[in-house]
Each structure stands twice: as C-alpha cells, then as structure tokens.
Amino acid sequence: MANASRGQWSGRLGFILAAAGSAVGLGNIWRFPYMAGENGGGAFVLLYLACVLLIGLPVLFSELAMGRKTERNAVGAFRALVPNTWWPAVGYLGIAAGFGILAFYSVVAGWTLGYLGHAVLGDFGAAMTAEQSNALFTSLIGSPTQAIAYTAGFLLLTILIVRGGVSSGIERAAKILMPALLAILIVLAVRSVTLPGGMEGLSYLLKPDFSKMTAGSVMAALGQALFSLSLGMGAMVTYGSYFPKRENMPFAGAMVAVADTSIAILAGLIMFPALFSAGLDPAAGPGLVFVVLPTVFNSLPAGTLFAIAFYALLAIAALTSTISLLEVVVAYFVDERGWKREKAAWVLGSVCFLIAVPSALSQGGADVFTSFLFDTSFLDIQNIIWGNYALSIGALATCLFVGWKWTVGKGLESLEASGHVMPLRSAWAFVVRFLSPIAIAIVLGYIVLTGQYF
Numbered sequence: 001m002a003n004a005s006r007g008q009w010s011g012r013l014g015f016i017l018a019a020a021g022s023a024v025g026l027g028n029i030w031r032f033p034y035m036a037g038e039n040g041g042g043a044f045v046l047l048y049l050a051c052v053l054l055i056g057l058p059v060l061f062s063e064l065a066m067g068r069k070t071e072r073n074a075v076g077a078f079r080a081l082v083p084n085t086w087w088p089a090v091g092y093l094g095i096a097a098g099f100g101i102l103a104f105y106s107v108v109a110g111w112t113l114g115y116l117g118h119a120v121l122g123d124f125g126a127a128m129t130a131e132q133s134n135a136l137f138t139s140l141i142g143s144p145t146q147a148i149a150y151t152a153g154f155l156l157l158t159i160l161i162v163r164g165g166v167s168s169g170i171e172r173a174a175k176i177l178m179p180a181l182l183a184i185l186i187v188l189a190v191r192s193v194t195l196p197g198g199m200e201g202l203s204y205l206l207k208p209d210f211s212k213m214t215a216g217s218v219m220a221a222l223g224q225a226l227f228s229l230s231l232g233m234g235a236m237v238t239y240g241s242y243f244p245k246r247e248n249m250p251f252a253g254a255m256v257a258v259a260d261t262s263i264a265i266l267a268g269l270i271m272f273p274a275l276f277s278a279g280l281d282p283a284a285g286p287g288l289v290f291v292v293l294p295t296v297f298n299s300l301p302a303g304t305l306f307a308i309a310f311y312a313l314l315a316i317a318a319l320t321s322t323i324s325l326l327e328v329v330v331a332y333f334v335d336e337r338g339w340k341r342e343k344a345a346w347v348l349g350s351v352c353f354l355i356a357v358p359s360a361l362s363q364g365g366a367d368v369f370t371s372f373l374f375d376t377s378f379l380d381i382q383n384i385i386w387g388n389y390a391l392s393i394g395a396l397a398t399c400l401f402v403g404w405k406w407t408v409g410k411g412l413e414s415l416e417a418s419g420h421v422m423p424l425r426s427a428w429a430f431v432v433r434f435l436s437p438i439a440i441a442i443v444l445g446y447i448v449l450t451g452q453y454f
C-alpha cells in the first residue's frame with residue numbers, strides 16, 4: 001500500500017539516480033583514493049572490490065528489501081517487522097552514524113566550495129607546483145573562519161533541499177547532475193593517464209603489493225565499501241522505502257552498485273597517474289585529492305573552465321550524499337515522532353552544524369582538535385569511528401536481522417514484489433546468512449583483539 005504522504009520516487013530511474021547520488025560522493029572521489037594510497041594501492045583495490053561483492057551487495061539488497069516492505073525509516077522498519085524487540089536499536093545506531101558522518105562530511109564538502117571559489121577566480125589556470133598546491137590547501141582548511149563558513153554554507157544547501165521532500169527536491173537534483181559528473185571524470189581520467197610519468201601511477205593502482213597489507217587495511221577496505229555504497233546506517237532502508245512497488249528492485253540496486261564502484265575506480269585512474277606525475281606521496285592522507293588535482297588542470301585546454309566544472313560537480317556529488325545523510329535522520333523524526341519535514345530539516349541540520357565545528361577547526365584552525373587523540377585530528381577520528389566502525393557494526397546487525405530474524409525468504413519476497421526475479425537468489429540468501437556476517441565479525445574481532453584501531 002503506497003503511503004501518499006511520505007512521497008515516492010517517480011519511477012525506477014528516479015530511484016537509481018537518487019540512490020546513486022547518495023552512494024557517489026566524496027567517498028568515491030576524496031576518500032577512496034587516499035585510502036588506497038595509504039593502504040598499498042592495488043592490494044587495497046582488490047580487497048575493496050571483494051568487500052563490495054561479498055558484503056556490500058548483499059547488505060544493499062537487505063536494506064532495500066526492508067525499506068520496501070515496511071515503507072519506513074531506519075528505526076521504523078525494524079519496529080514494523082519485529083515489534084517489541086531490541087532490534088530497532090540497530091536503526092538508532094544508524095541514525096547516530098548518519099549524524100556523525102554528516103558532521104565531518106560537510107566539512108570536507110565545504111572545502112569543495114572553497115576550491116570552487118578559487119577555480120572561479122582563475123587560480124587553477126596557471127601551472128601550479130605540488131608545493132604551491134599544498135600551500136593553498138593548508139591555508140584554506142587551516143583558516144577557522146573559512147572552514148566554518150564553508151561547512152555552514154554546505155549544510156544550509158542540504159537543509160534547503162531536504163525540506164523540499166523526496167521527488168521534488170532530492171530526485172530532481174540528481175537527475176541532471178550525475179551524468180554531467182561522469183562525463184567530466186572521464187575527460188580527467190584520459191588526461192591523467194596520458195601525463196608524463198602517469199603510467200607509474202597506473203601500475204601502483206593496478207598491481208597489488210600485499211606486503212603493505214595489515215589488519216587495518218582490511219578494516220579500511222570494508223569500511224570504505226560500506227561508506228561508499230551508503231550502507232550500514234539505514235540510508236538504503238529509507239531510500240528503498242520510497243521505491244515504487246511495480247518497479248524492478250534487483251536491477252535498480254545492481255545499477256547503483258555498478259555506478260558507485262565504477263566512479264571510485266575512475267577517481268583512482270585520475271588521481272594516481274597525476275600524483276606520480278607531480279611527484280607527490282600517494283600516502284598523503286585526506287588532503288590527497290585536493291592537493292593533486294590543481295597540478296593537472298593547467299595542462300588541459302581551458303583549464304579554468306575545467307576546474308570550475310569539476311569543483312561544481314564535486315560539490316554537487318557531495319550534496320546528493322549529504323542530502324541522504326540528513327534524510328535518514330529527518331525521515332525518522334517525521335515518521336516516528338510526527339515532526340513536520342520543514343522543522344525536522346532545520347532543527348537537525350543546525351544541531352549537526354554544532355557537532356561539525358570541532359571537525360572544521362581540526363585541520364589547523366585550533367590545536368586541541370588538530371591532534372585530538374592518538375595524534376589524530378578530530379575529523380579523522382569521526383571519519384574512522386562513524387565511517388568504518390559504526391557502519392560495519394550496522395551492516396553486521398542488518399545481515400543477522402535479515403538472515404535469521406526476519407528471514408531471507410521474506411527479504412526475497414520484498415525484493416521480488418514487482419514480479420522481477422532476483423538473480424542469484426540462493427547465493428544472496430547464503431551470503432547474507434553466513435558469509436557476510438562471519439567476514440565482518442572476523443575483521444572487527446581481529447581489530448579488537450590486536451588493538452589496531454586506527
């Protein structure tokens with residue numbers, strides 16, 4: 001039964017674009033390349049692909065199935081399926097993770113606005129050395145006023161769209177912007193691999209060196225797969241809840257995963273050749289993308305225009321993701337607490353801004369936050385806690401729930417509600433019940449036992 005007041009995607013394409021909009025974002029273009037750079041390049045890429053296939057896809061379909069069946073948010077879906085149990089706690093963890101992720105993600109997204117400003121001023125039209133690019137980055141992220149203002153600006157944009165609701169706000173934005181982003185990434189990748197010295201970067205990305213692998217890199221690959229596909233926190237439960245009953249859900253879910261993974265690999269193909277060509281360190285950390293790209297633009301015809309288009313689209317890709325992060329939290333307050341969408345978007349977005357301030361100040365703006373714990377910045381700690389651990393625990397709980405409590409038969413019924421058959425249905429059932437939860441539990445258990453948290 002369609003619930004008219006909650007809204008629905010206008011069709012399958014609307015869902016694919018909005019869900020791919022949630023999945024594709026800074027996770028692909030900012031987080032994936034630097035994680036790969038810090039964890040040995042090719043070996044990390046292989047591990048990441050294995051995690052997408054064996055854990056990401058099964059969890060994606062589990063979340064979508066729950067959302068479609070219940071037409072509820074992250075908490076409400078558990079409540080509707082198994083009332084009077086402790087399972088909705090998994091949904092609450094998801095909502096906390098959504099908040100936690102939004103509170104650092106909007107800081108990095110804010111940097112893209114700053115870079116867009118520099119691009120508009122023509123700063124990327126002339127040749128830029130690695131040192132100059134580094135200096136620009138450090139001054140932008142280290143300025144307290146700039147960092148806070150950009151974060152606030154980004155959250156404001158997110159609030160304005162989320163308050164518009166599902167199809168008028170979220171879907172309309174994604175429909176135009178996703179294809180434009182893909183086109184520009186392809187041009188950049190072609191330029192990057194043909195730069196002098198680019199081949200070395202390509203082989204770093206494609207040739208696995210397993211000697212660099214640690215328990216931490218396995219955890220990083222798992223966290224990255226979940227983060228990139230927006231899993232483990234109920235975002236896909238919420239997006240699946242707006243999925244029209246007559247449409248083919250297995251196909252739509254698969255398209256989202258294909259789009260997300262291809263864009264991450266494409267970002268790697270842009271970043272690593274350019275990085276080796278400019279003589280930068282692949283393990284440079286969270287600043288990687290921001291420092292590498294300005295060294296490339298001037299080698300393109302109409303470099304300034306290119307830079308403007310790139311940062312505008314990156315900001316928009318980030319926006320379609322922050323929308324989904326805020327939407328998870330807003331949907332809970334609207335469905336379960338009876339808040340008006342408008343009020344929920346403003347109140348929750350503003351609270352998130354307050355939590356984001358320490359992260360915004362943690363990149364040189366205020367010493368307490370720059371080296372907060374274990375010599376790690378507040379932003380990085382948030383990134384690891386919410387982006388790796390909370391999502392892994394959420395994904396593990398989701399597998400156990402769909403595999404054993406709600407049961408895979410009911411999950412399949414929901415996925416196939418339109419009459420379209422789920423390919424590899426028994427493989428999915430097996431993986432959700434056994435392989436994914438065991439694999440996640442081993443990775444988490446190993447980290448806890450060996451204490452290699454960061």
Ligand code: PFF
Pocket residue numbers: 022023024025026027028098101227228229230231233235321322324325
């Ligand atoms: N998937 C987004 C990205 O890769 O940028 C980040 C994200 C969005 C994570 C929404 C989780 C989420 F619920």
